[in-house]
Amino acid sequence: MLQGQRILLIVAGGIAAYKCLDLIRRLRERGASVRCVLTRAGEQFVTPLSLAALSEHPVHRDLFSLTEESEMGHIQLSREADLVLVAPATANILAKMAVGLGDDLASTLLLAASAPVMVAPAMNVRMWEHPGTQANLATLEGRGIRRVGPAEGAMACNEYGMGRMAEVDDILAAIEAFFGEAGRLTGRRALVTSGPTHEPIDPVRYIANRSSGKQGHAIAAALSRLGAAVTLVTGPTHESDPPGVTVVRVQSATDMLAACQTALPVDVAVCAAAVADWRVAEPSSGKIKKTAGGKPPILELAENPDILTTLSATGIRRPRLVVGFAAETEQVVENAREKRSRKGCDWIVANDVSAVTGTFGGDENQIYLITADGPQATEAWPTLSKHEVAQRLAERIANALETAR
Numbered sequence: 008m009l010q011g012q013r014i015l016l017i018v019a020g021g022i023a024a025y026k027c028l029d030l031i032r033r034l035r036e037r038g039a040s041v042r043c044v045l046t047r048a049g050e051q052f053v054t055p056l057s058l059a060a061l062s063e064h065p066v067h068r069d070l071f072s073l074t075e076e077s078e079m080g081h082i083q084l085s086r087e088a089d090l091v092l093v094a095p096a097t098a099n100i101l102a103k104m105a106v107g108l109g110d111d112l113a114s115t116l117l118l119a120a121s122a123p124v125m126v127a128p129a130m131n132v133r134m135w136e137h138p139g140t141q142a143n144l145a146t147l148e149g150r151g152i153r154r155v156g157p158a159e160g161a162m163a164c165n166e167y168g169m170g171r172m173a174e175v176d177d178i179l180a181a182i183e184a185f186f187g188e189a190g191r192l193t194g195r196r197a198l199v200t201s202g203p204t205h206e207p208i209d210p211v212r213y214i215a216n217r218s219s220g221k222q223g224h225a226i227a228a229a230l231s232r233l234g235a236a237v238t239l240v241t242g243p244t245h246e247s248d249p250p251g252v253t254v255v256r257v258q259s260a261t262d263m264l265a266a267c268q269t270a271l272p273v274d275v276a277v278c279a280a281a282v283a284d285w286r287v288a289e290p291s292s293g294k295i296k297k298t299a300g301g302k303p304p305i306l307e308l309a310e311n312p313d314i315l316t317t318l319s320a321t322g323i324r325r326p327r328l329v330v331g332f333a334a335e336t337e338q339v340v341e342n343a344r345e346k347r348s349r350k351g352c353d354w355i356v357a358n359d360v361s362a363v364t365g366t367f368g369g370d371e372n373q374i375y376l377i378t379a380d381g382p383q384a385t386e387a388w389p390t391l392s393k394h395e396v397a398q399r400l401a402e403r404i405a406n407a408l409e410t411a412r
């Protein structure tokens with residue numbers, strides 16, 4: 008049921024707009040209220056009258072309409088929604104959302120929206136596969152925007168492939184799942200580590216690794232979407248801060264450990280950072296000079312603290328669930344199982360980071376989730392986007408914390 012949920016439906020210009028009429032009816036049958044915004048292109052496919060009749064509310068189309076503004080300002084329209092749904096979401100509106108354009112009512116509302124946003128993409132297969140569209144979607148998913156579909160099938164343009172808007176049943180299921188999931192981790196505290204660490208050699212040089220922080224940041228965002236109060240302790244990355252998450256930026260492993268200890272107590276800790284195993288024992292306070300004919304410096308390394316092991320052994324302050332990562336290049340599951348028992352964490356997310364997999368820095372991940380001893384407690388997940396891995400993992404964490412309550 009969607010009793011009392013307020014949905015702002017933005018209908019953009021795609022042939023799939025006709026499915027919205029049924030969608031509005033079905034949403035209202037489930038108790039939701041629906042307000043519609045129609046783009047200029049959307050008007051070519053569905054009439055304002057049909058949307059108004061089915062939603063029983065006036066349809067908003069103009070950014071500068073005096074009559075509409077006097078009834079309800081456009082900012083208000085987005086504030087008074089529990090979910091903003093863009094269906095169909097064309098390649099054009101996704102591009103506008105990705106760059107933050109506000110040149111009509113729909114895009115301006117999306118810029119002003121504080122409610123969660125879900126998109127149901129619908130477009131020709133070539134437009135869907137275009138790197139521009141895929142990059143825009145990755146940007147939007149990185150900001151926590153949810154996506155339902157598209158599906159594969161025959162298209163209105165006589166082509167076949169990915170790009171058909173998800174069926175109404177699937178959109179309804181995604182909305183119901185969204186409202187069912189939202190709030191599952193409300194009142195819970197989570198700590199996530201992400202990115203690489205930089206271990207200084209001198210004031211200008213450091214030792215680092217190839218971690219992008221994509222997976223850790225996506226996990227922080229997914230836990231936050233389920234309502235957890237999340238602290239993300241991150242090494243240097245190019246990832247933007249996930250919405251609603253407290254971000255603590257650090258450079259070295261030593262700083263990362265201190266920031267994690269400050270964030271305690273938490274219910275769950277997810278250590279996704281690629282922490283450097285060693286630091287330079289005594290970094291130089293001045294830049295090390297290259298002298299003509301001089302020998303290269305010899306760096307003496309010292310072992311870094313293991314944050315995962317430390318958090319797994321914090322006595323009464325130990326998080327109820329500690330999740331580690333195992334980036335391996337061979338014997339992934341065996342090594343990860345051994346790591347789980349050696350480090351004392353509850354779960355290990357294992358993945359193959361050999362260069363051929365493209366996992367480090369890439370957008371996809373194929374993981375094994377190891378939750379206990381024995382082969383039955385190892386699950387192989389299919390190759391998923393890092394956002395999907397994060398979403399599934401956050402749901403599993405919510406299940407585990409519910410059981411432990």
Ligand code: C5P
Pocket residue numbers: 200260278279280281282283284311312313314315316330331332333334346
């Ligand atoms: O030993 P290894 O680096 O492969 O272990 C990986 C797991 O341990 C990851 O969860 C990583 O975040 C964590 N780790 C840590 N502190 C370290 C090294 C690794 O928290 N110094």
